[in-house]
Amino acid sequence: xxxxxxxxxxxxxxxxxxxxxxxxxxxxxxxxxxxxxxxxxxxxxxxxxxxxxxxxxxxxxxxxxxxxxxxxxxxxxxxxxxxxxxxxxxxxxxxxxxxxxxxxxxxxxxxxxxxxxxxxxxxxxxxxxxxxxxxxxxxxxxxxxxxxxxxxxxxxxxxxxxxxxxxxxxxxxxxxxxxxxxxxxxxxxxxxxxxxxxxxxxxxxxxxxxxxxxxxxxxxxxxxxxxxxxxxxxxxxxxxxxxxxxxxxxxxxxxxxxxxxxxxxxxxxxxxxxxxxxxxxxxxxxxxxxxxxxxxxxxxxxxxxxxxxxxxxxxxxxxxxxxxxxxxxxxxxxxxxxxxxxxxxxxxxxxxxxxxxxxxxxxx
Numbered sequence: 001x002x003x004x005x006x007x008x009x010x011x012x013x014x015x016x017x018x019x020x021x022x023x024x025x026x027x028x029x030x031x032x033x034x035x036x037x038x039x040x041x042x043x044x045x046x047x048x049x050x051x052x053x054x055x056x057x058x059x060x061x062x063x064x065x066x067x068x069x070x071x072x073x074x075x076x077x078x079x080x081x082x083x084x085x086x087x088x089x090x091x092x093x094x095x096x097x098x099x100x101x102x103x104x105x106x107x108x109x110x111x112x113x114x115x116x117x118x119x120x121x122x123x124x125x126x127x128x129x130x131x132x133x134x135x136x137x138x139x140x141x142x143x144x145x146x147x148x149x150x151x152x153x154x155x156x157x158x159x160x161x162x163x164x165x166x167x168x169x170x171x172x173x174x175x176x177x178x179x180x181x182x183x184x185x186x187x188x189x190x191x192x193x194x195x196x197x198x199x200x201x202x203x204x205x206x207x208x209x210x211x212x213x214x215x216x217x218x219x220x221x222x223x224x225x226x227x228x229x230x231x232x233x234x235x236x237x238x239x240x241x242x243x244x245x246x247x248x249x250x251x252x253x254x255x256x257x258x259x260x261x262x263x264x265x266x267x268x269x270x271x272x273x274x275x276x277x278x279x280x281x282x283x284x285x286x287x288x289x290x291x292x293x294x295x296x297x298x299x300x301x302x303x304x305x306x307x308x309x310x311x312x313x314x315x316x317x318x319x320x321x322x323x324x325x326x327x328x329x330x331x332x333x334x335x336x337x338x339x340x341x342x343x344x345x346x347x348x349x350x351x352x353x354x355x356x357x358x359x360x361x362x363x364x
Contacts, residue, residue, distance in 0.1 A: 001362060003029045003051065004355065005069040007060055007085045008099070009077055010034065011052065013044040013242070014271055017155050021348040023050035026355060026362045029069070033057045033081050057081045064088025071095040071360040073351075074125070076102060082121060095358035097351075098125035099150075101268035103138040103290065108263050119143065127354040131269050132294025146357050150350025151342045152269040152291070158242070159278035160336070164250040172251070173210035173235050178322045181252040181281070183214045183245065183272045189265040191258035191286060191308070198258070198314035199232070202322075206233040209322045212252060214240050249279035253328055254321050256284045257291075260308045266290075273297060277339035282331030284317045286310075296342060302335035 006028050011019060022028050030052040055063060061084035064072045071094050074085035089096040098121055105115050122128065123143035129150050130136045136147045166174075173179060180199075184190040192213070199211050210233040229236070240248060249255075255276035259267040269290035273283050277296075283303035285292040292305045299305040304321070306313040321328055355361040 001027060002068060002070040003027045004071045004073060004360065005029055005031060005064055006073040007031045007033065007064070007081055008073075008075050009081075011044060011048055014154055016044050016048060018153055018344040018347040020049045021344045022351050025348055025352055028073075029053070031055050031060060031063055033060060033078060035078055057084060060084040061088040065091035067092055069094060071097060071355065071358065073097045073099055073129075074121070076100045076118060076121070083117065086121060086124070095126040095360055096124075097354050097358070098122065098128045098144075099130075100128060100139060101131045101135060101290075102266075103131075103134045103268070103293065104261065104266040106264045111264065126358045129351055129354045131290060132296075134290060134293035134295075135268070146354075148350050148354040148357070150347045150354075152271060152274065152294075152296075153342050153344045153347045154271055154274040154278070156274075156278055156340060156343055159246060159249070159275045161246070164247050167237075167244070167247055167251050169237070171230075171235065173206065173212070173233065174251075176206060176208070176210035176233065178209045178254065178325075178328075179212055179252040180209060180254045180256050180284075180318060180322075181212045181214065181248060181276070182256050182258075183248075183275075184257070184259075185215055189259055189262045189267065191260045191288075194260060194309055194311055194314060195256060195258045196234075197311045198318060199234070201311060201315040202319050204233060204319070204322060206231065209233055209318075210235055211256075212237055212248065214238070214245060214248060245275070246279070249276055249281060252281060254284060254318075255281045256314075256318070257289050258284070258286050258306075258308070258314055259288050260286065261288045269294065274339050274342055277302065277332075277335035280332040280336045282321060282328050282335060284314070284321065286314075296338065297335075298338075302331050302338055304331075 057080035065088035072089040122139045127146045128144045212235045214237045267289045273291040285297045286308035288308035297303045304317040
């Protein structure tokens with residue numbers, strides 16, 4: 001059986017396990033066209049465990065139309081890759097499966113030009129695979145049919161592993177009663193300014209709580225030397241490799257993901273939620289986080305959901321969890337159970353279902 005051509009920009013470390021599962025089931029070849037990535041996480045070091053080739057976006061069309069593949073998976077990202085994938089699949093007369101993360105179209109002038117072509121792609125794709133129900137609702141409202149969900153996943157075994165050690169930084173806030181953790185890029189849409197405003201509004205003593213900030217350029221370079229940082233209970237950890245980040249999760253009690261929508265971005269998911277839940281951390285997320293809109297973070301069940309950009313609501317959620325250790329334990333336990341459904345196998349199941357729906361699954 002011919003392979004499926006899977007066109008995407010990158011194979012980051014957090015995706016490699018999922019891509020490998022899908023190849024094992026369905027015989028997939030990945031065409032990686034590179035370009036800008038707005039997702040965080042470590043890059044993958046080593047040989048990718050599945051067939052792949054590095055191509056330019058211009059090469060995607062001829063590859064998809066070559067007749068060497070039984071179906072084509074098309075991305076929404078990239079200037080030329082979506083159209084080239086679509087055109088190539090149509091020339092080869094093979095099914096086109098669209099993989100999409102958008103649940104709000106960017107509203108900048110540049111992105112306005114792509115709205116109608118993407119809408120046509122939603123309607124013309126033989127099947128659509130989404131990040132979650134929030135994305136499925138969005139694309140169905142724009143004419144998509146035969147929609148499937150491949151739930152966002154991480155390596156649950158790695159993130160839940162008992163092989164952790166206390167953070168080695170001597171200034172780690174070990175004495176704080178509750179440690180809140182932020183993991184993200186230092187960009188507006190991640191809501192770091194909102195979080196810092198909420199944190200300062202809480203006026204928690206460093207002995208009561210600390211806010212640990214992880215991410216390259218998250219403020220450590222500019223603010224770690226300021227004398228008020230420690231008095232405010234702020235600890236800038238900088239960028240951490242996955243094992244050290246796992247240690248940080250294990251040494252904290254709550255994850256905060258306060259993302260806000262901007263003209264060019266709305267958080268498609270937030271895989272740090274999956275990672276933290278594997279460590280039994282309750283999650284405070286804004287309603288602009290895909291993991292909340294998509295159903296993983298459930299208010300009052302495994303976390304707290306607040307309105308995006310609402311400093312007061314975020315401060316109230318922080319204060320609530322800082323004062324209620326039993327609630328933290330209950331929410332964290334629920335999250336550690338719920339995240340098990342978001343596995344690499346479940347992600348591959350979503351794509352296999354889409355392949356089966358257009359008659360190209362290897363199992364058929």
